[in-house]
Amino acid sequence: MTSEGLPAIGLHTFGRHGFASLSLAAGVDLGTISRSLRHSNLGTTMDLYVTILPAVEDDAASRMDAILAG
Numbered sequence: 001m002t003s004e005g006l007p008a009i010g011l012h013t014f015g016r017h018g019f020a021s022l023s024l025a026a027g028v029d030l031g032t033i034s035r036s037l038r039h040s041n042l043g044t045t046m047d048l049y050v051t052i053l054p055a056v057e058d059d060a061a062s063r064m065d066a067i068l069a070g
Helices: 011-025 030-036 042-049 054-069
Strands: none
8 A cells, every 4th residue: 555545556457457447438349359468258258458548438427418309
């Protein structure tokens, strides 16, 4: 733990998490992200590496609104 109470993570790990989250936000499909990170299954990528950014959640909500509004 750091003095701020946050876990210490290395640059390599930070880069992988950032890559996964930003790729998803850019519209890259999860399968491509997972393969790029050399994961054997999508669950590893989604459960451990991807953080759903607020902009992605907002976009998903807007798309659902449009579908439901017809």
